[in-house]
Amino acid sequence: MSRLRRLGALVLALLRELSDENAYKRHLAAHGRAHSAQEWRHFSKHRLEAKYARAKCC
């Protein structure tokens, strides 16, 4: 049961990484800021601009 729970946690963590939610949490922690709509916009602007300047795989 605990293995299943760990697997579930790992899958959720992967989904959060793929959805940039983890990166956003790290961003908030690194800059000591709280979540707000403005903060998310600021974060996603930089994050997404960098992300979509890189080639996507075929």
Next chain:
Amino acid sequence: MKLLAHLTWAAVAVLGALTLGGIALNHGEPINSIWLVVAAACTYLVGFRFYAKFLAARVMVLNDKRATPAERLRDGLDYEPTNKWILFGHHFAAIAGPGPLVGPVLAAQFGYLPGTLWIIIGAVLGGAVQDFVILFASMRRDGKSLGQIAREEVGTVGGFTALVTVLLIMIILLAVIALVVVNALRGSPWGTFTIAATMPIALWMGIYLRYIRPGKVLECSVMGFALVVLSIFGGQWVAESSTWGPLFSFGAMGLAVAVIIYGYCASVLPVWLFLAPRDYLSTFIKLGVVLALGVGILFVRPELQLPAFTRFVDGTGPIFAGKIFPFCFITIACGAVSGFHSLISSGTTPKMIARESHAYPVGYGAMLMESFVAVMAMIAACVLQPGVYFAVNSPAGVVGSTPAAAVATISNWGFPVTVADMTNLAKAVGEQTLFYRTGGAPSLALGMAAIFARGGGGQAVLGFWYHFAIMFEALFILTIIAAGTRVGRFMLHDLMAQFSRPTAKKMTGIVGVNVVSLVVVAAWGYFLVQGVRDPLGGINSLWPLFGISNQLLASVALCVATTIVLKMHGPKFMWITCGPLVWLLSATFTAGWQKIFAPEPALGFLAHANQLEQAMRRSPSTTTAALIFNDRLDAVVTGIFLILVATILVDSLRTWMGILRGTRESRIFEAPFVPSRLQPEEL
């Protein structure tokens, strides 16, 4: 305990050898797909446990005491030590594109055996090695890109050439995958409505994420997925409606224009509004579908209907012309070796590795997973009746322009199929016709739908699963087109900056961005229109061009990898990267040469142009003149690819000879050693 481990690994190796032998020697009767799954899994396990471990320990000498860039340059954004299994999933999601799905489906025209063997062996000895070594090289160099590493380790010529090569490859890639979508949606109101619906859904997701629930990406993606599934049901209703159906039924040229307009708009719109939400959705659906297909194959265990070899090993294939060597290896591309992976391995991933030893499962293991996806695609294609497979994938220019002519030609090849079979199948999946749907996507969707429907629901759900598979393929191909056009814009800026920095700077304003985007869209749009107009279906000329360019990029990556291995150890381990490099160069240069100069019009661009020219003399037409121009253009583009890679190869050979003779400094441009202070709880 050690004895038990040895015995277990010996059993895995023997099982792998037996199943590989089984599929290789069984030519008489249909075999079960589980043989392919077991052969692939055992080979991957042995390759991962022994070969990759040898590479990690002896060649790359991975050292967990050395701080990675993720630790040294940690910024919480790009550079962040990440759990190795999360990074594995992240890397796999980044490298998994349409290539490993479409390539094997097309290569199935040779039968299931040649493609399957190349997917398995090529990945273990070539593709995974390339990904692993480049990931290692970038990780030791602060996460630098392939181009930067090439410039430093090989020379400035190599670096510049790599940039031009990648830009050209990107243009061909975008054109060919756009053609796959066009051919999948042509005359299909159900499919077209579903894909059209994903656009307002993505816009709504963008607004939701920015203004309604900022930062709730997973929550928003779940809602987006539910809406996409609803749109598939809506698509069925639209297709059956006499009012709405015709509004969403487009010809190939209409769809091509729509895709070109989409590509331009999606690349210039703010990324938060359209591209990013679409990309989140597409990534999650992609991972879900790959997982579901794997489970479906294991659960259903379908029999392969295509033979081990078909008569088309002689080079007369209807989907694309050319013999097994080199064209099977060019066509499979991403499922075995993909040059594009080297861009991902020197992109985000090296900046997230917490410990050096994690490069082993991430770099090598993720490529094996990608290869497994290619094996599943091959299975999905081969569960179709051969006659159906060829009727779906063959162009009208080869099999005849009426259904009756097409089935007669295909049945004469020894693959019986009737018009009634095809009509019933089309009806079952909610399509008007399934003839001449070149590009691989519809036949893959048919195979996937057959597997999913046999898992539960039967014929009643075949239409839903077919359109679900089409939606999945088109959604992530169109996302790649949008993202690729944007990346092409940045690459063109970089290239302009090499010649004139002020001009490049001027082009970063709103007008400049639009102009550069238009140039990129026009470039791949031209090749897309060329593919749509091609009487041989477009795939015959464009997919080999894409395969050649992708494998040539892999050759560039392997040149860089060989230089690094040579500098680290001398010639002792050069065979590791030189072996796959020599194979790729021989396959790609042979394919490139044949595509340009082969005397058969179905194969050689110039021979085809000459044949058309003779026809032109008899009855002049502007369409034929355009086809002649396109053939010559394709020949020139292929020639440019070959020259670019030959340039990098010569530059690399010069460097290698200098190092081996001792006339050139064998300096490695790695970041200095810094001891790791990362604590286990931080992983």
